[in-house]
Amino acid sequence: MRAALRRRLLQAVHTDALAVFDGGVWQTRCLHCRRALSLREDGEALGTTSLEHVVPSAWFGKRAAAAFTARVGEDAEDPRNLALACAACNHGKGCSHDARGPGDERAREVVSALLDARLARWRDAGPRD
Known part of the structure; x- marks a missing residue:
């Protein structure tokens, strides 16, 4: 996996208020469906x-x-x-709502709800970042 992608994954988990670090692994939930997700300490x-x-x-x-x-x-x-999202949810959003573009009302509704959820889960990265 590329270093830049690992960095972005770590940024996402470090700023996720649901994320918990335990035994070298970050645990959190999919932004969409709340499925359990894991990320190693190195991203x-x-x-x-x-x-x-x-x-x-x-x-x-x-x-x-x-x-x-x-x-x-x-x-x-x-x-x-x-x-962080599970691959199934991320792929589904990319194939449907993302592809429709910001001019599509349903796509705007989905992105708005996800953005509200992401910002509600926001925390400052702190010393780990």
Whole structure:
């Protein structure tokens, strides 16, 4: 796994208020379905853990998504926009809602709910980051 991806996975878990570090492994829940997820201390994803861009990267720079992107710092890689999700949920969102774009009402509803959930789970990274 690339070092940059590991860094982003660690940013997501370090800023997730549900994440617990135990025995060299981070434990948290999928942002979508709340399935248990694990991430090694070095950022290696275990099982079905994947990196979720809550506001899709492709939406950045689009006028219809301005309200969303402003909430995460106008940068797709901002830790507020990164979360852990199981691969099935992440893939499903990418194939449906992300692909529809910010002009689609249902896609905006899904991204809005996920962004609210991510920001509700936010915590400052602290000394581990």
